Amino acid sequence: MQCNQVITRNLVPGILIVIVVLQNILTQTTPLTRWKGGGFGMFSTIDSTGARYLKCYLLTSEGDVPVRTPGRFAQEIRDIRLWPTSQGLMDLAEELTNLEWLLIEKKPPSAAVTVMEVNPLIKFSTEPQDHPYSVSLVRHKFDHEKVLPTKTILRVTGIRIELWRERLDPTSYRVYDEEWIQATALKSPTAS
Amino acid sequence: MDSSDSAQITDGKLVESTESPFDRYRAFLARVHPIDLSLLMTTVLLLLYAGKVWYLDIPIRVLALLGLFIAPLRTNPRYWFIIMCFLVSANGLSWFRIDNHKYLMTYWLIAIAIATNLPEEQTLDFLARTARLLIGLCFAAAVIAKLLSPDFVNGNFMLHTMLFDSRFDTFTWLIGGVDDDVRRSLHALLYDLRSGYRKDVAVTEFWIPHSPRLLWVAHALTWWTLLWETMIAIAFLVRYNNPRIDSARQYLLWIFILATYSVALVSGFAWLLITMGIAQSPKNIARTRTLYFLLAAVVIQVYRLPLGALLHGILGAEP
Numbered sequence: 001m002q003c004n005q006v007i008t009r010n011l012v013p014g015i016l017i018v019i020v021v022l023q024n025i026l027t028q029t030t031p032l033t034r035w036k037g038g039g040f041g042m043f044s045t046i047d048s049t050g051a052r053y054l055k056c057y058l059l060t061s062e063g064d065v066p067v068r069t070p071g072r073f074a075q076e077i078r079d080i081r082l083w084p085t086s087q088g089l090m091d092l093a094e095e096l097t098n099l100e101w102l103l104i105e106k107k108p109p110s111a112a113v114t115v116m117e118v119n120p121l122i123k124f125s126t127e128p129q130d131h132p133y134s135v136s137l138v139r140h141k142f143d144h145e146k147v148l149p150t151k152t153i154l155r156v157t158g159i160r161i162e163l164w165r166e167r168l169d170p171t172s173y174r175v176y177d178e179e180w181i182q183a184t185a186l187k188s189p190t191a192s
Numbered sequence: 193m194d195s196s197d198s199a200q201i202t203d204g205k206l207v208e209s210t211e212s213p214f215d216r217y218r219a220f221l222a223r224v225h226p227i228d229l230s231l232l233m234t235t236v237l238l239l240l241y242a243g244k245v246w247y248l249d250i251p252i253r254v255l256a257l258l259g260l261f262i263a264p265l266r267t268n269p270r271y272w273f274i275i276m277c278f279l280v281s282a283n284g285l286s287w288f289r290i291d292n293h294k295y296l297m298t299y300w301l302i303a304i305a306i307a308t309n310l311p312e313e314q315t316l317d318f319l320a321r322t323a324r325l326l327i328g329l330c331f332a333a334a335v336i337a338k339l340l341s342p343d344f345v346n347g348n349f350m351l352h353t354m355l356f357d358s359r360f361d362t363f364t365w366l367i368g369g370v371d372d373d374v375r376r377s378l379h380a381l382l383y384d385l386r387s388g389y390r391k392d393v394a395v396t397e398f399w400i401p402h403s404p405r406l407l408w409v410a411h412a413l414t415w416w417t418l419l420w421e422t423m424i425a426i427a428f429l430v431r432y433n434n435p436r437i438d439s440a441r442q443y444l445l446w447i448f449i450l451a452t453y454s455v456a457l458v459s460g461f462a463w464l465l466i467t468m469g470i471a472q473s474p475k476n477i478a479r480t481r482t483l484y485f486l487l488a489a490v491v492i493q494v495y496r497l498p499l500g501a502l503l504h505g506i507l508g509a510e511p
Contacts, residue, residue: 008310009318012303013325019295020333024340034337037288038295040330041337043417043456044344046352053386066390083288166385168400170348176397177385 031180032083051166052081052180058101058138059158059184069161070099070140084163086181093159093185100141101154158186219478227307227316229481230323230471231266233488234304235259237467238275241460243294248282269308276305293461296330300468323472327445327465328428331421338418345418351410355400356382359456362500368406372504420448428472438473442480445469449487457495463488 023039026032034041035048054077057064069077073092080088138154147153163181168174211219224232239256243249255275258265265271279298283290303322307315338344343352354364355378364370384395427441445465453462466488473480 008306009321011306012299012322013329015302016295016299016326016329016333020329020336024336028340032288034341036290036292038292039337040292040333041341042292042334043353044334044338044349045341046343046349055389068390079289164386166382168343168348168352170343170346173351173400173402174397175352175382175385175400 030083036082046168047165049078049082052084053164055162055164056096057160058154058156059160060154060156064160065138067101067138080163084181086183089161089163089181089183090185093161093183096159097185097187101138101156102141102147103138103152103154156187158184160184227319228266230319230467231304233467233470234300235266237297237463241463243282245282248278251278267308269305272301272305272308276301293458293464296326297464299326300464319471320473323468324428327468327472328425332425332429335418335421335425344414347407347411347414350413351407354410362503363455368409369403370401370406374401424448442469442473446483446487450491453492453495459492459496462492
């Protein structure tokens with residue numbers, strides 16, 4: 001068999017092997033999840049993209065305010081979760097400091113309270129204003145959004161993002177999460 | 193007139209054929225050239241499961257439709273080269289985001305693009321060999337990943353998956369003996385672990401059920417998966433080609449598809465394995481092809497039904 005015939009015959013399996021080896025090296029040496037990268041490591045570990053999650057806090061003079069990360073960063077956040085790096089987390093934190101954040105004076109809708117009532121794990125008063133949950137009352141300000149009197153712009157000094165991952169202890173069967181990487185970006189005084 | 197037609201003219205009269213539709217269907221399958229069958233299945237695969245991003249989805253769907261209806265396109269090397277270029281570039285742009293079967297699909301399309309450029313007498317052998325090796329290698333890689341993983345062999349992954357992956361709900365309830373209420377509570381706890389920080393719900397840890405039965409099932413599932421995937425890898429990677437090994441390959445793959453996708457269905461992966469399964473067995477007879485067709489057109493589609501909810505209804509428990 002000629003040399004180019006051998007190459008042609010083995011090219012495609014060869015590409016698969018190279019990618020698998022590369023992915024295995026990356027998963028051993030970097031935080032890339034085994035589920036991604038072409039190594040066929042799906043369904044092999046708990047440490048999937050879904051088991052890695054971000055916790056985002058606004059830093060204010062009155063303390064840290066936990067917030068949901070804006071939907072427009074969904075792809076960026078997904079990338080961080082499947083292959084996290086300190087730099088990626090810091091870049092995201094810096095982007096988030098460029099946003100303005102609103103405190104919205106709004107009670108949770110009664111439907112939300114009803115939904116919570118059926119969860120036996122949650123105990124609270126039936127009065128929406130009394131229940132201990134704060135349905136996300138802080139969100140980022142959309143571009144061109146008018147700030148109505150019912151909304152206040154929060155004075156944010158910075159953003160802290162923490163990447164956590166879920167673990168399962170094999171002896172005690174305890175599920176817990178552990179903080180993995182953290183990044184804090186401070187807002188420059190001129191920005192506010 | 194073709195013997196497979198439903199009616200034929202005898203002595204100037206229209207006479208119903210005695211062949212059953214199934215016989216005609218088998219005759220059709222036996223007649224189709226193995227290469228065209230693989231390429232036909234690939235166009236359907238592309239039409240349904242190529243990708244979600246618009247710059248891949250739209251052109252590939254258009255090309256797949258063309259290939260489905262214009263038979264000569266399916267043997268045109270340029271047609272497959274264009275499709276391959278779209279797949280390689282689009283999947284290359286997001287290579288660490290895409291699922292593993294998208295990689296396998298890309299490799300398969302590269303193989304087709306090469307095969308259709310080869311002399312006709314080599315095409316069949318090339319496609320068969322490449323499909324066999326791709327299946328074997330992807331299962332071998334899956335086994336290696338599971339062996340290298342810190343939480344697969346000890347059964348933790350399967351235990352966790354049974355309790356928290358909603359696709360396993362019915363399996364966990366039926367086989368693992370975990371009530372719906374317990375699973376719902378666990379799901380709520382996991383949700384609070386992940387996002388409770390926004391609601392001042394301080395869930396930082398919780399314990400999951402680990403009855404002897406549940407642990408036994410988790411370990412059985414772990415070793416079944418490892419054993420079956422290893423056997424598929426070996427069967428498809430050995431070079432020997434004889435009817436026994438060929439049969440073993442088919443049965444191992446069929447059982448894997450039947451068992452695995454009944455619980456955790458990934459339709460695109462299943463269709464791809466079926467397509468390559470057909471291609472790797474070029475001397476397959478109508479019975480083999482029929483079974484592959486049944487898997488693709490019936491079994492995989494039936495698995496998409498809300499069977500779990502139906503079972504819960506029949507057995508009298510809430511889904």
